[in-house]
Structure formats: C-alpha cells, structure tokens
Amino acid sequence: MNAEGIAKRTHTCGELRASHVGKAVTLEGWVHRRRDHGGVIFIDLRDRYGLMQVVFRPGGNADLQDRARRLRNEYVISVRGIIRHRPEDMVNPNMVTGEVELEAQQVTLLSESKSPPFLIDEESGALEDLRLKYRYLDLRRPPLQRALQLRHEVYQAIRKYLNEKLFLEIDTPILTKSTPEGARDYLVPSRTYRGKFYALPQSPQIYKQLLMLAGLDRYYQIARCFRDEDPRADRQPEFTQIDIEMSFVDEEDIYNLTEGLFKHVFAEVLDVSLKVPFLRIDYWDALSRYGTDKPDIRFGLELVDLNDVFSESHFQVFSKVLEAGGQIKGINAVGCGSYSRKEMDQLAEIAKSFCAPGLISFKVTAEEAAEGGLQSSVTKFLSPEEKTGLCERMKAQEGDLLLIVAGAQRAVAESLGQLRLEIARRQKLIEPGQFHFCWVYNFPLFSRNPDTGQMESEHHPFTGFREEDIDFFETDPTKIRSRAYDIVLNGVELGSGSIRIYRKDHQKKVFEALGLDQDQIQRRFGFLLEAFDYGAPPHGGIAPGLDRLIMIMSGLGSIRDVIAFPKTTTGASLMSGAPTTVDESQLQDLGIALRPRKRDREVEA
C-alpha cells in the first residue's frame, strides 16, 4: 500500500509468464486498449516494460465491472488480481505475456485522460509536428522507448569500456568563450558584465586539450554541443558527442581505442560482432572511388575514371570537359538496364541537383552487342573503340545501365556519389542490419574558401599535420596533409578527430597560414597558447556523434527519434514554444535593447 491506500505494483506489465500463474499481483500502468464484450471486458495495460492483458469477468463484483466499463485509453490505473493461464486456444503468441492474463479483483483509477490527439501505438500515423508538440505522448510509443533504452545502454557500455581503459569522465563548462571561426555560436549575455557574452560550446575542444596540458592524460565526456546552424535530419542545434582525448598517442592509438570502443558497444548492446580493424581509406581515394569523404562501403558501385577512354573523343561534351581540365567518370548501375524513361529522368534530376551539367546514360543491350551493345542518345557520337573501351572499363554486361557525368571534378564526384547511393537504395543493395565502419584519413589541413580566397582549417586550427609536408607552408598550403581522421559508419560521418599540434612553432605556422595576426591570435586563443608554454604533451582525440550512432544502431532515419526532446528544422521546440520573447525587465538586467528587423516592423505598422 502507498500513502494514499492504493496497492503498489508488485510486478511490471512485461514480465509475467506461465510461471506466475496463481500469483496475486498488482500492476500499474496506462490503459492501452479496451475491448468491451458487454460481459467480459479486456484491458491491455501498458508500462515501459510491456503489455499485459487484464480480464474483468462478469458475475460477482458488479462495482468492479462498472469501473472497468468506464475505463478509456490512456487512463492510469492500479489493478490487483490473480495471474491465470489463458484458455488453451486464447493464448496470444504475438504478445510476450500472451500465455497469461491478469484476472482483476480490484481496480483503482489513478488518472483520467482526455482522448489523446493521436493513438499511442507501435506505428504512429500522426505527422511529425503534432508528435513533437505532444512529445510526452509520442514518447509513450514503444519504438521511441526502445530508442531511449538503447541510448541508455550505449551510454553505459561507453562508460564501462573507457573506465576500464583508465579514462576520467570530466565535465567541461557550458558557458564558454566565443571563438568566431567554425559554426555560429549560441550566445548567452552576461548580466554582471554588461555588453559581454558567453558562448555555448560547439564542442569541448579547447577544454579537452587543456585537460591534457593539465596532465589528466585520458579524458572522456558524453558532452552536449551547441551549434547555431540550420538543422537537418541528422543535425540538431544541440547534440551529444562522445568526446575523447588522450596524451602521448599517435593515430594508431586513437584507431585502436575507437575500434575497441565500438566493438565493445555493439557487442554489449546489439550482440553484434564488429570486424576490427576498420577499413582505412585515404581522403583522395575516397573522393575518387565513392565521390565523397564519407563513403558507404556496404555495397560496391564504385566510380570509374573514364578520362583516358575518351581522351581522343570527337564528342564535344567529352572533349570540351577534358580540355577544361575536367573529369569524365561513371558508375555501372548493374542490372538497371530495364529502367523506364521516368526512372532515367529521375536519375538525371538527382545528378543535376548536385551540380552535374548533365547525365549521360547507356543501356547495355543484347541486340546491339556486336557494336558495343550500347543504347543511348549519344552512341552516334562515339567511335567503336570508345564504346568497347567504355564497356571494358566499366565491366558492362547485358542488362546494365552505365551512368556518366562529365564536368568539373567536384560536381562529377558529388553527383555520381549521390547517384551511387540512389541506385543502391532503388536496387536494395543494402542489407539491413549491416554496420560497416571505415576511417578516412589524410585530409588536407587547409582549404581555400572560394568566396573569400581565405585559407581555412579543414578540421580546426589545432590539428596536427604531416611533418614531411611542412615545406608546403611556403609553396602551397593546400597540399599539406593533416593528421585528422573521420570515422564513417554506413555512409554517415560519425565524427572526426586528430592528433593535435603541441609545438609552438607548428601552431604559429598554422595561424600564419590562416592569416591570423598576433592580435587576433591572442584575443581568441591566448589562454590556450599560454598553457602551451608550460609543458605540453603530445595528444590527440576523437569525438564521435552519439545521436547519429544511436540513430544507425536503432535503424531510424532521423536523430530526432533518438533525442528525448528534439527541435524542429528551424530550431524551435513545438512542445515548449522555445525560443520565446522575454520580459522587458530581463532584457534590462542584461542591458539589451532589441532592434526589430524591418520586416517585423512592417507587421506592427
């Protein structure tokens, strides 16, 4: 009995089996479904642990029957009764608890419920905005509960593994200092220092390096990060990283540790045995073979270079591209030769949306096998040698579809990379339940911003670089290879890391290449650089995204499904209404006056 005189639960709704038959038990939970037969009434009672059928049999207790009749979906009740074996042909094999039922003797209504705006069920038919507004109801649905359960188990597995490896879990500040490069900061105005602002951390990057300088040696944190950029299906304004940093290590140590971590987590949580070590792919190799730096290696369909096949081509589309220093590449969509006109148009549309000038396709046919066996609107422009060369290079077989893009290197890679994914989806080349990790390494240290011409860090300014490339600082910094690495799972960038710079002279070179003057360096990173004056150990780390990891592990398509209270693609919480305006007095405390946008003013006027 609890303080209100109501029987406390003795069991949960998911645990009762034939072995409990005859036991008197009390369950508490939500009415999932009610089936009223006039006489006998069935209630499916739901809690976090499962579903249990409660039966109210007529005869005897009229009051009990009457209470049962008034129950509705999502009412919260406490039921006391006896566990019975169900009649032989009434056993429900689809329910874990389907062998037994609870014969009710006593029921207490704890809470009534309005009819919920959508049915709480395995599959929700409701649109996402409604589900987000009533997130606490959506979270009652088993798939979301399972995702949060999985997430919890992953947290525990991570901690167990890293603890055993002597890592310390350390919190770093949420109110930090703004650094203008990288993602846009979320700013928090300071009351005590009027006109000044904290920033929420984009990641604990600087702090984890300082922890290494402090001699903590091995740090981890399941860390919240904040970036004021537009969300996507796999991006939220606030998200969680498994943030790791270690001293006295090189790339191999990070690879080993991370592989061990994921191997442990997948074994512990999913009972899946990952093959280690993970495949390692050079950055340029990834771009050339998969058209992306986050290759999905669960299937083939690799990009094939065709420049030399068409080096002598009279087909202007090809010759002009080659003259301009562009590229011709293709993929063999094996077995897609039967695609309809509509499907081909859709593929071309995808290619164009990723900046391809066009998509040239060849169907490999039987009839014309003699002259290369190619059917396309452009075959007439190609020589027999080109057609044969194309077929050989792409290992074309009857019934295949060859997709070719000619243009600037980046557009070719990106569009073919996307087509590769699209073909894999359409042809169902991806077996569900597969987890293919790989490392991508040898990223360039810098890239030039095409708009500003400014040199920018590919990763961040503390990323180490390959010692043997150091001369390129004077000649062509874009050729310097960094000591950064990405870990990619099923074509999703899970996270990146690097071996950091710990030598002042190296750090200085990088800042100079980035065009930062002494003043800017001091203002932004002064405290970090000062720390480097007092004995810095070589160190490095990695930060895999936890939300994406859980999303993939649970087979869901959006990280919103694995975050308890996510935001929309405009960064709003449909449940709480955040962000909101605040009281004028709050602004006054902060010394802030709002300056409405012109558009907002027009609305007022």
Next chain:
RNA sequence: GGGGUCGUGGUGCAGUCUGGUCUAACACGCUGGCCUGUCAAGCCAGAGAUCGCCGGUUCAAAUCCGGUCGGCCCCGCCA
C-alpha cells in the same frame, strides 16, 4: 539566404491539375447502444471540418492567383 514538398473533422488521407455536381468522401479514433474470450474485437447509431492564415480574380473558390505562417527533405552553412 535559396530550392522542393506538404497543410482538408481528434488522426491519417480523397477531392485541387480540368472552379459549380462538395450540402466535402473514406478509414481510424471519439460518444451512445447491443454483445461472456477478445487481443487492429464485432455489429448498429451518432457527433465532429468555416478545407493553415490574409488578400485577390470570379456570378461562384478546398480548387485559380499573390502574399504569409508552420512541418519535413535538400543546397548554402555545419572550425
């Protein structure tokens, strides 16, 4: 900042292209009745929608046009 797409009873959708037949269909849910073994219970009856919002065109707008708000997907952005 840009592109695409969606918005119709509580929910999911049909109708929109080709304005009138829409007094808005269907399924689920909801309410009431019947029903003693269901588990997506069944059967019967009923309530419930100013078609996201504002404006325009028209004799007539869910439907056409302009704007706007919101969701989702994508580009840009995400050191």
